[in-house]
Amino acid sequence: MKIKIGQLGIGHNHAEGHMLGMKHNPECFEIVGYAEPDEEWVEKRGGLEAYEGVPRLEVDELIEKCDAVCIECDVWNLTKWAQRCVDAGKHVHIDKPASGTLEEFTYLIETAKEKNLIVHMGYMYRHNPAIKRALEIIRAGELGEIYQVDLEMSTYHSAQYREWLKHFKGGSMYIFGSHLIDLAHLILGEPNKVHSFIKQTDFKGVHTDDNCFVVLEYDKAIAKITNLSVEVNGWGMRRMAVMGSRGTVEIKPLELDVEMYFSSIDFACNPYADIRRKITVPDMPARARYNDMMREFYELVVGDKRDERLYVHDLAVQKTLMQAIGENI
Numbered sequence: 379m380k381i382k383i384g385q386l387g388i389g390h391n392h393a394e395g396h397m398l399g400m401k402h403n404p405e406c407f408e409i410v411g412y413a414e415p416d417e418e419w420v421e422k423r424g425g426l427e428a429y430e431g432v433p434r435l436e437v438d439e440l441i442e443k444c445d446a447v448c449i450e451c452d453v454w455n456l457t458k459w460a461q462r463c464v465d466a467g468k469h470v471h472i473d474k475p476a477s478g479t480l481e482e483f484t485y486l487i488e489t490a491k492e493k494n495l496i497v498h499m500g501y502m503y504r505h506n507p508a509i510k511r512a513l514e515i516i517r518a519g520e521l522g523e524i525y526q527v528d529l530e531m532s533t534y535h536s537a538q539y540r541e542w543l544k545h546f547k548g549g550s551m552y553i554f555g556s557h558l559i560d561l562a563h564l565i566l567g568e569p570n571k572v573h574s575f576i577k578q579t580d581f582k583g584v585h586t587d588d589n590c591f592v593v594l595e596y597d598k599a600i601a602k603i604t605n606l607s608v609e610v611n612g613w614g615m616r617r618m619a620v621m622g623s624r625g626t627v628e629i630k631p632l633e634l635d636v637e638m639y640f641s642s643i644d645f646a647c648n649p650y651a652d653i654r655r656k657i658t659v660p661d662m663p664a665r666a667r668y669n670d671m672m673r674e675f676y677e678l679v680v681g682d683k684r685d686e687r688l689y690v691h692d693l694a695v696q697k698t699l700m701q702a703i704g705e706n707i
Contacts, residue, residue, distance in 0.1 A: 380405070381679055384440040385412040386459055387451025388429070389419045390473045392500060392668070396448050397428040399668030406676040413440040416452075441466050446496070446679055448672075453477055453553070454545060461486050464495055471675045473500040475556035476692075480700050480707060487689050494684060498675045499692050501560040505670040508629045508638045508659045509561065509618060515640065516565060521622030522643075523598075527565055528619040529558040530604040531632070532612030537582040540607055548576055548703025549587025550607040555702060560695050562594055562601040565620060568694045569594035569601065572701035579608050592702045603702070628654075636661045 385397055400407045411433040414420050424434065441447060441462070446469035449460045457478040460470045464486060476483045476499070490497045503509050515521060531554045535543075543549040551574075562569075577589040588607035593600060606612055617630040625642040639654040646653035678688075701707050 379680060380408045381445040381676060382410050382443060383407045383446045383448060384410040384435070384444045385432075385448045385450050386437065386440060386463065387419075387449065387455070388412060388414045388423045389416060389452040390450040390456075392473050392502075393450035394423065394426050394428045395665065395668045396450055396471075396473070396500070396672065397432065398665060399672035400448065401428070402666070402669040403673050403676065406673060410443045411435040411440055413437045414451075441468060444468055446470065446675070448675075449473060457482050457486055460497070461489070464490050464493065464497070467493060467495070469496040469498075469675075469679045471496075471498040471500060471672070474560075475552060475699055476696050480697055480705070483696050484693060487693050491684075491686075491689055496675070496678045496684070497689065497692065498678060499560075499695075500668075500671065501557055501695075502667050502671060503557050503561055503632065504564070505667075505674070506633060506636075506662050508632065508636045508657075511638065511657065511659050512618065512620060512627045512629060513564060515627055516620060516622075520625055520642070521620060521627060522624030524565060524620060524622045525599050526621040527562055527599070527601040528617065528621075529561055529602065530606075530615055530617045531555070531558055532604065532606040532609040532615055534610050534612050535588070535607040537584050540582075540584045540586050540588055543586045543588065543607065546703075547587075547705070549578075549590065550605045551576060551587065551590035551592065551603075552699065552703050554607075555590060555592065555603055555605040556695070556699050558603045558605070559592075559594075559698050559702060561618060562603065563691060563695050563698065566594070566596055566599055566601055569596055569698060571595040572698060574702050574704055576704060581608050587703075594698065626654075627657075633662045634664060 546552040573593040575591045592603040616632040619628040638657040641654040
């Protein structure tokens with residue numbers, strides 16, 4: 379059974395990838411079209427390969443014709459446009475991070491629950507093969523009791539991009555650190571406290587939040603989250619390391635080209651040597667990041683049951699993100 383889906387907005391940096399993800403799953407989706415009220419975005423991106431053969435519709439027409447809507451507008455409008463779709467009785471996939479206040483996102487989640495609708499967030503690392511393998515190792519108890527998680531998602535952005543980050547309190551932590559907060563929640567759950575260090579390097583005369591570090595505090599565990607927009611070879615430093623009482627798993631870099639290693643107390647016996655085993659996992663091609671994500675969205679929409687944990691998790695992630703960027707929650 380196919381569902382009718384459309385894309386609302388093409389201004390998000392992941393918009394093209396999501397349309398490709400829908401096209402990659404033709405057995406799941408009948409693509410109705412896309413809507414973008416901002417002519418500037420249409421001029422810049424409407425001619426991209428992903429939108430070939432996809433009709434442009436008015437916003438209301440798109441919503442009316444769809445069973446589900448993929449929200450890919452400018453980040454600051456994501457929650458507002460998603461609410462409009464949910465109010466109209468449509469399932470929504472929302473790119474990350476949710477915008478607006480925590481109260482607005484909470485209202486969106488509550489409305490969706492009342493209407494038995496799916497709200498599906500676009501956190502791409504949930505579908506990264508290496509991270510999925512690491513989560514399997516963690517949940518199987520192979521690492522023992524988890525006491526620390528180290529997460530980094532950095533890069534070396536242009537001055538122009540860092541200017542764009544000024545739209546958001548918390549800058550790079552808001553846009554990129556949200557991915558890592560999502561992972562921390564998947565591993566350790568909601569933290570007791572959030573300690574945030576949001577700094578501005580002012581490099582190249584750009585005054586934006588681009589040097590960010592957050593600590594999530596648990597009863598016995600710590601999660602460290604680093605996000606830098608000025609790190610030379612930041613891509614190569616993107617990392618997830620999970621330390622437990624019986625072992626450690628590390629992924630670095632997280633993708634393109636992924637490397638994953640596992641150490642266990644069963645064989646890493648010398649405290650003064652680097653003893654680890656490589657785990658071979660498939661990489662995630664850049665143009666395929668959203669294929670599995672969109673298929674998961676489809677499966678949730680057509681499924682018979684709604685998993686309440688999805689609502690709870692996404693709301694908790696958004697709460698922690700707001701605390702991380704300095705909001706008083």
